[in-house]
Amino acid sequence: QFHMIKHEDLIWKESLGQGSFTHVYRGFKTHRRDGETHTTEVLLKVLDAEHKNSWESFFEAASLMSQISHKHLLLVYGVSVHKSKNIMVQEFVKHGALDLYLKRSSVSLSWKLDVAKQLACTLNFLEEKNIVHGNICAKNLLLVREGDPNSDNLPFIKLSDPGISVAMLGREVVLDRIPWVAPEVLDMLELGQQSDKWSFGTTLWELFNGGEVPLQRLDPKQKQQFYERRSQLPCLDWTELADLISQCMEYQPELRPSSRSIIRHLNSLITSDYEILHAAGTLPE
């Protein structure tokens, strides 16, 4: 169910960082069509050699993304296997991962709210297809278009592939995914429809906290205790949004809101008055 790309058709450029058990590089893929050679800029995601036994999960994640197409889902061109290297070839997204972008840039409240709505629509699309992503986080949101503060053209994001499934990762790595991984997944290592809602809540927190890494200073043990004590992330000063985050990060999966009600909640948030008050430094009590 995959387009196989020949290794010699790949051109490797600089390393762009890493995910769980993977390294990512900028690159190009060449393909010939009616006698002409075309090159397309791509993102090359390489599975680390020492984790090559996770290659099924690695490609399963990619095939999930290529079986369905949606404007907010990253395009996967195919895979390339060469000697012991497993490579996923995906569209290169101009502005990279959202977590880094948020750390570097200041964006308006309406910018953030628009990104949140795009992610909520994507969550709804996946829910209607009964597909569980399993790794929703700001690092896996890619910024196709920046949108600029002055004019009103808005940002555009795409959700990346989920990567190696949480069931294949070691306990240490799963603990380190607290607070994105839903509490029930930690126990039974089984992803359910509702677990994406929890991760959505954490991603909203990242989005409205300037890309700050939640619970960054906690070690795996303390992160485990965070869940054992049913703790919540520090709440934002925008109460209506903080309410949505805590609804999504409800410890009982069945109490989390449907993606449709998440969309309704986001559409009901008015940024204008809040933005003015926030700028003025006087927050509504």
Ligand SMILES: N#Cc1ccc(Nc2nc(N)cc(-n3cnc(CCO)c3)n2)cc1
């Ligand atoms: N400076 C800069 C810059 C960096 C990257 C991109 N583009 C891009 N496109 C993708 N499809 C995936 C990623 N990507 C980045 N980090 C991961 C691993 C964590 O998910 C995936 N980056 C564009 C500009």
